[in-house]
Amino acid sequence: MRHLLSINDIDKDFAITILDTAHEMARVSEGAVKKLPTLRGKTVVNLFAEDSTRTRISFEAAAKRLSADVINFTAKGSSISKGESLKDTAQTLQALGADAVVIRHPASGAAHQLARGKWISGTVINAGDGTHEHPSQALLDAFTIRKHLRGGKGDLSGVEVAIVGDILHSRVARSNVLLLTKLGAKVTLVAPPTLIPPQAQAWPVTISYDFNSVLPHMDAIIMLRIQQERMSDLYFPSEREYSSLFGIDTERLALTKPHSILMHPGPMNRGLEISAEAADSPQSVVVEQVANGVSIRMAILYLFIAGSQESSNE
Amino acid sequence: MSAALTTADISRALTRISHEILERNSGSSQLTILGIPTRGADIAYRLASIIESIEGVPVEVGTLDITLHRDDLRIRAPRPLMETSIPAAGVEGRTVILVDDVLFSGRTIRSALDALGEIGRPERVQLAVLVDRGHRELPIRADFVGKNLPTAKSESVKVRLVERDGIDEVLIEGESA
Numbered sequence: 001m002r003h004l005l006s007i008n009d010i011d012k013d014f015a016i017t018i019l020d021t022a023h024e025m026a027r028v029s030e031g032a033v034k035k036l037p038t039l040r041g042k043t044v045v046n047l048f049a050e051d052s053t054r055t056r057i058s059f060e061a062a063a064k065r066l067s068a069d070v071i072n073f074t075a076k077g078s079s080i081s082k083g084e085s086l087k088d089t090a091q092t093l094q095a096l097g098a099d100a101v102v103i104r105h106p107a108s109g110a111a112h113q114l115a116r117g118k119w120i121s122g123t124v125i126n127a128g129d130g131t132h133e134h135p136s137q138a139l140l141d142a143f144t145i146r147k148h149l150r151g152g153k154g155d156l157s158g159v160e161v162a163i164v165g166d167i168l169h170s171r172v173a174r175s176n177v178l179l180l181t182k183l184g185a186k187v188t189l190v191a192p193p194t195l196i197p198p199q200a201q202a203w204p205v206t207i208s209y210d211f212n213s214v215l216p217h218m219d220a221i222i223m224l225r226i227q228q229e230r231m232s233d234l235y236f237p238s239e240r241e242y243s244s245l246f247g248i249d250t251e252r253l254a255l256t257k258p259h260s261i262l263m264h265p266g267p268m269n270r271g272l273e274i275s276a277e278a279a280d281s282p283q284s285v286v287v288e289q290v291a292n293g294v295s296i297r298m299a300i301l302y303l304f305i306a307g308s309q310e311s312s313n314e
Numbered sequence: 315m316s317a318a319l320t321t322a323d324i325s326r327a328l329t330r331i332s333h334e335i336l337e338r339n340s341g342s343s344q345l346t347i348l349g350i351p352t353r354g355a356d357i358a359y360r361l362a363s364i365i366e367s368i369e370g371v372p373v374e375v376g377t378l379d380i381t382l383h384r385d386d387l388r389i390r391a392p393r394p395l396m397e398t399s400i401p402a403a404g405v406e407g408r409t410v411i412l413v414d415d416v417l418f419s420g421r422t423i424r425s426a427l428d429a430l431g432e433i434g435r436p437e438r439v440q441l442a443v444l445v446d447r448g449h450r451e452l453p454i455r456a457d458f459v460g461k462n463l464p465t466a467k468s469e470s471v472k473v474r475l476v477e478r479d480g481i482d483e484v485l486i487e488g489e490s491a
Contacts, residue, residue, distance in 0.1 A: 024379065024395040024396075024397070025395075028382075032434070033433075037383060037428070038387055041388070306387045306388065307387060307388060307389065307391045307392050
């Protein structure tokens, strides 16, 4: 059984296959009939033990466009909020006959636990686990960058990408560093030193504390959300200071190359890491990222679930 | 092993099919030719250029990937998707000529009809193939056939085209060859 738990589970060629497949899936979303019979008879469970808008609805839309049956399972309003363990929840899903479980969980490693625990026989797809990884977000970011800067083909060799903000708590940053560098992009992390994890020194990236000096060289800028819910300590003196040093606004946007794109995985804290004018500027592709997310998740579901009957019999 | 169809055979067959398509449909104005990747698409573009040279007007031509409509998706490993490109005029109300290299079980064509149904509702659909090798598993037949090649089920028919393989020929490979 094949799982998507981390970007480390996929090599460069397979990553490009996912992007190419998503490119064709996008066509379905543009067509008159937004439905394919591909996963008819398969059951996809969305197990969301943490709040999510974009990821959950785009996995749901993707599964439905491929004709899978979708069961949504959220922490609020389920037994998870009564303290049910992951194992017991998983065994329930197994009894429902889930072919795939898309899991979002506040604990890092929850998706690995679910996949390795042998509690379920289906494919596990990590939709974000704690501060660890969020592979489908990285794939949709790579897809968006490739579409705008590489004509929707091949890898990302030579593309300069800045990831800015709360790297420390960001699973999006971790997955993006792994995937973008795998695809040949040059990644620069920009943040106050307190928000850069110590192990980032060993990553194949450049680290900068000076946003303005980085901006003129970038083709794509990924802004990260300041995750107040994960911040137990004080990482910067004030929101105003953070915003003035590491937030993007129209003045900073003016320093970028004209063709460069501005990205944000959402939800945005307008006025903190991104100004309202910047978020709504022509360079911003935030809304398009959501549409691309559906195409990427269709590609993931197709490539990981279709034909899985064969592999489970091995 | 000798070729079941040589370069000259293929060229003559495609020219004849082009004329048959035009005769059956009284010209090319209503035609949309859609090839099934990969080699069916190559043949579709060749038929389109032959028809253009006969009629003197451009013909609508494109490709139609059927991967997501296959009926063996739950038992076989997923394969990468091929390109679909539908001409701007679409298929609504047109006469669609589906083109594939080899007609065998008929399952690819069934998938293609499903895929086509999602794009629009053609006035009619006709099927052109370079080789019909028999062994149908579904009630499907071709309207235009380059060559009927009786084969054993254990054999395989290999179509090679200049666009991809550097040479035009059709070979029969397998046990009784």
